[in-house]
Amino acid sequence: MAAIRVTTPLTDAVARKLKAGDSVLITGVIYTARDAAHQRLTEAVAKGERPPVDLKGQIFYYAGPSPAPPGKPIGSVGPTTSYRMDAFAPKTMELGLKGMIGKGPRAKEVIDAMKRHGAVYFAAVGGAGALLAKCVKAAKPVAYADLGAEAITELTVEDFPVIVATDAAGNDLYAAAAA
């Protein structure tokens, strides 16, 4: 499968052009965020505070890496299961998020929000954390360091391999597989 190369931040035009089933290689900056980070970020925004990163055009990677061994920027870093972020995802898209990387199907509310905001849901191969780590060139803690593996970390990635699981028009590979 020929892969489509995209760079972050994602523009609306690029995001809307990606179709479910496309293989994509992402280059640029992406941010790790999972359960606890989503909870904190959305609680802060609800209180009128600014999120710790500007989400406009950005991609959240639902992941909690293993620690970096000496001489490496990061340890294993595969995706975590996405449905746990479903309750928070529409809010993050409202704040400008254009892409999410995770694994497993999303709720209807999330797909509806993706259609509204022109956002894309990418699947990375779960349990391929060592392979995906090779695509991470640098890692920098950004927020919530006290959460350990659940902190928000800025990853600089090169040709990070994902598949479009759900596109901005709502086409969904998981729904197709389950049918």
Add this chain to the structure above:
Amino acid sequence: MREIDVREIERAVRDLCVETNIVADTDVLDAFRKGMEEEESPVAREVLRTLLENARIAAEERLPICQDTGMAVVFLDIGQDVHLVGGGLEEAVNEGVRKGYREGYLRKSVVKHPVTRGNTGDNTPAVIHTRIVPGDGVKITVAPKGFGSENMSFVKMCTPTAGFDGIRKFVLECVRKAGGNPCPPIVVGVGIGGTFEKAAIMAKEALTRPLGERSGREDLARLEEELLGEINKTGIGPQGLGGKTTALAVHVNAFPTHIAGMPVAVNICCHAYRHAGKTV
């Protein structure tokens, strides 16, 4: 009476935690290759190819196969002729986990309180299951369990007359509900009988069996085969993106139960089928 120093157990736990998280099970890799030959979907083949490549990189670079290096589940079969010396057994196991997860650069995924959270910082405590058995050795099995698949595990108190059909129906319902979430291709551990908790522990223990090893009981071995066939017809496929390779194996354990019931537990494991043992 044979004396065993608990520090020997600590060292074994440490080493087993590191190795099983970094070096993939060769039976699993063979199953990926077999799946690649059978799959018609390019996405399914690509996912399996990626998993094989991932295992190679993990071993070469000494990185964990998966970043979720799990909560450490430790089974201890303690010979009744053993006298443990040198400290507390549970503390030794936890110290082994602590060292393994620190020195192996494994992820610390355990929180202090299930509700108020707060990472313990060293992946302890482990979940320890001990059994007293005949003999003068200690058999240690470490099975780190990731929660993508643990979250997709269920117990049902079936009726006594539900039979094999009832079991098959429930297991398939669980697998369908889990879909792509537990990182298929999965390994399915099933515990039938006993009580509520016995069924769950049997299902967990089924996930320490060599991949695809059949039950010694003919009726259970047949159930394992049938379930594997039916699960692989669901279409869920590798990562839930469609295909034939949804499960690599089904392992069933059973125990006598009460006249009024038939507990059935389904513990799903992701393709990172991690378990390693050592006898001291």
